[in-house]
Amino acid sequence: MTARSDPATAPLLTVSDVSKNYELHRSPGARFLRQLLGPLSPVNPRLFPAVRDVSFELFPGEAIAVLGRNGAGKSTLLQLITGLLKPSTGRIALPPRVIGLLELGSGFNPDFTGRENIWINAAILGLRREEIKAKLDEIIAFAEIGDYIDQPVRTYSSGMFLRLAFGVATAASPDLLLVDEVLAVGDIFFRQKCYDRLRVMREGGTAIVLVTHSLTDAAEFCDRGLVLSEGRMAFYGDAVEAVEYYMHHEREARTGTRAPRKELARTDGDAAQGETGEDGRPHWLDDPMSIDLSSMAQIGDPDSATVERLFITDLEGHPTRVFHQGDWVRIHASFLVHAPVKRAILGIAIRNEKNILVHGKNGLNVREDSPTDVQPGTRLELVYDVKLDVGMGEYTLDLALAEIDDLVFARRGELPPEDLAPHVIMLRVINGTGAISVITQRRGNGATFSHYGLADLPNHMTAHAFTAAKQQTVGAPSC
Structure with missing residues (x-):
């Protein structure tokens, strides 16, 4: 506090x-x-x-x-x-x-050694000679540049330079x-x-x-x-x-007046799926927190379909973009079809800050049926719930609509990926739509972060201690 x-x-x-x-x-x-x-x-x-x-x-x-x-x-x-x-x-x-780190290393002389620059910059920041002498070893230890401390800073790598500059600035207390x-x-x-x-x-x-x-x-x-x-x-x-x-x-607007937060009345985790108004439109399409995608750059045939809108909520239907590790996110997306589609395949992908594909799913990967014989003017809705057992960071969403023949779709469980892929006709793709942020998991028995790496895979971990007298097992299944 x-x-x-x-x-x-x-x-x-x-x-x-x-x-x-x-x-x-x-x-x-x-x-x-x-x-x-x-x-x-x-x-x-x-x-x-x-x-x-x-x-x-x-x-x-x-x-x-x-x-x-x-x-x-x-x-x-x-x-x-x-x-x-x-x-x-x-x-x-x-x-x-007051100290401002507006540009690390501003005031550093490239021809002076790291040690000399510590003395000069610390004095500029207001430290007395006795204070600099007392903190000198601490600054050098933070920088972790070894013998380079007595070499001109123009010979430093960018990382060495940054560590030294930050160490000097923060040592001024x-x-x-x-x-x-x-x-x-x-x-x-x-x-x-x-x-x-x-x-x-x-x-x-x-x-x-x-x-x-x-x-x-x-x-x-x-x-x-x-x-x-x-x-x-x-x-x-x-x-x-x-x-x-x-x-x-x-993020999706140049500027904005804060729109009123619209709390949707949800009583259970399934209430948001498939809800429509009297005109057949999903309720969330008119929510001020939904994102208009129609004007964003889309890949594919514009005469086939348009990716319309995106809506990101928790399982209770409350719009949010910040989630704890392990939370569930519900993603709604709508596609407006302009030309007949034999069998519609809706897909979604989640990418991290480095544009690495962390997770992806489409209608071929699930047992549920997909819309068939889709006529122009039809609106397709994708509702996807996924558990965010991923590393902390920011993630963006890709959305896609594809078409496949009914007979091939029926055999999707038999065909290997290399035989199935040529039959998939990509109609419309949009990359980098909405963004979500994943922060540390809620406090519990473990650490505030759930795992290392991109994803938290299903797992089981125990620890054993062996002594001459007995075997001790410590730990519990984790998944």
């Missing part, structure tokens, strides 16, 4: 109605005239609001994630907080020691640390080490503002989230809810 729970604790950072406007001039001459004459200039530039009326507080030990699409104003906000930019309006109250995407450039081991260091800093009372495109990091590491859209505060609240809002409103 952060110090915010104590009403007597004052915020470390207060941002009150902060805006930043830039002047946009028609030509370099107009800009020069404006700089020369100031307010007396006859040229009236157009104002571009990079940040508009942003307000929030941050308490000791808290972390807030700043989310938004490129150009939303995230980096500008951080530069305002660090003092690199002055706000056009509003007020920012800061603690005594700031009251407030601002991090702008710098952790995204390191490998997984570097990021793990950095977040371990950040957690220790939070326990010591350091507050952290994290700008990131990693929604998993935002949901797991931060207490609260701030979503910016064209410089405005689109959402401010709990970190997981901020990730939910961003995935619903900002």
